[in-house]
Amino acid sequence: MALALGALPLRAEAPRVVTDIAPVHSLVAQVMQGAGTPDVILPPGASPHGYALRPSLAQDLQQAQIVFWIGEALTPWLETPLESLASQAQLIELVEAPGTTQLQFRHGATLEEGDAEAEEHEGHEGHFHEGLDPHAWLDPENARAWLSVIAETLAAADPENAALYRANAEAARTELAEQSRQLAASLEAAGPVRFMVFHDAYQYFESRFGLKNLGAISDGAASSPGAARVAELRDELLEHGVDCIFAEPQFNTGLARSLSEDAALRVEVIDPLGSALEAGPALYPALLESVARSFLACKGR
Numbered sequence: 001m002a003l004a005l006g007a008l009p010l011r012a013e014a015p016r017v018v019t020d021i022a023p024v025h026s027l028v029a030q031v032m033q034g035a036g037t038p039d040v041i042l043p044p045g046a047s048p049h050g051y052a053l054r055p056s057l058a059q060d061l062q063q064a065q066i067v068f069w070i071g072e073a074l075t076p077w078l079e080t081p082l083e084s085l086a087s088q089a090q091l092i093e094l095v096e097a098p099g100t101t102q103l104q105f106r107h108g109a110t111l112e113e114g115d116a117e118a119e120e121h122e123g124h125e126g127h128f129h130e131g132l133d134p135h136a137w138l139d140p141e142n143a144r145a146w147l148s149v150i151a152e153t154l155a156a157a158d159p160e161n162a163a164l165y166r167a168n169a170e171a172a173r174t175e176l177a178e179q180s181r182q183l184a185a186s187l188e189a190a191g192p193v194r195f196m197v198f199h200d201a202y203q204y205f206e207s208r209f210g211l212k213n214l215g216a217i218s219d220g221a222a223s224s225p226g227a228a229r230v231a232e233l234r235d236e237l238l239e240h241g242v243d244c245i246f247a248e249p250q251f252n253t254g255l256a257r258s259l260s261e262d263a264a265l266r267v268e269v270i271d272p273l274g275s276a277l278e279a280g281p282a283l284y285p286a287l288l289e290s291v292a293r294s295f296l297a298c299k300g301r
Contacts, residue, residue, distance in 0.1 A: 012160035020069035023137045026283035030172040035161045044275040061085040071095040074134035099145035105133045139204035140180045197246045244298040246270040270294040
């Protein structure tokens with residue numbers, strides 16, 4: 001038995017890979033299936049906009065050979081640890097990857113200030129876009145582009161497993177394209193959804209699937225709205241007959257519920273990070289399904 005096992009070819013050890021958030025971890029895990037498993041920095045329920053790095057995760061960064069992250073625009077607190085702890089690792093900033101559709105943050109209570117024009121980014125390193133909306137993983141076409149980037153990065157670092165990475169990525173891209181078609185059909189059949197959000201985190205999903213956001217309670221994940229903004233939102237709620245307000249599990253939902261009571265609206269929880277989902281390859285497609293279900297629930301479907 002020992003001689004027989006010893007004669008079998010050994011698969012090369014996969015690189016040590018670290019990711020920032022669960023959706024990125026899921027995409028990388030899909031590509032690495034059969035070769036290895038990536039680590040993730042942000043635990044379930046934590047906000048990516050502000051987090052204190054734990055010692056065990058700092059050790060993961062020190063041992064990392066490749067780090068896939070959305071970028072500084074999403075996790076500005078992570079830039080210094082990456083420079084100090086993962087200085088020898090290859091850093092892949094996905095929001096800057098070739099083929100990524102980028103959107104600029106919208107501003108104002110009704111999200112009418114500032115442009116939200118998409119551009120196909122050609123990719124360049126070390127550049128931070130002021131005003132860039134970093135929630136780019138909620139566009140499945142971005143995820144499809146990133147699957148290819150992830151596969152090619154891993155293939156270059158681990159040539160012996162290159163064919164596996166590329167085959168996994170292509171299979172995931174195909175499945176994601178089919179899922180996107182199904183979600184688009186379901187959302188179109190439901191008709192227009194009139195909604196507001198706690199903060200403007202879903203622009204990429206909205207843009208991809210033709211949804212219209214009527215307003216955001218907060219101008220940022222960590223900011224509290226002033227009285228004038230709240231009054232403007234109340235007027236918007238009553239004028240447009242909004243179906244629901246979306247809250248997030250990472251943030252206090254009290255103000256959303258207060259506004260909804262004023263206008264007799266329902267509050268639906270929508271989670272852009274998939275905090276309640278099991279980590280791993282299946283999380284990303286499950287996240288898209290979950291977000292779509294929240295929009296359909298808002299419509300009463």
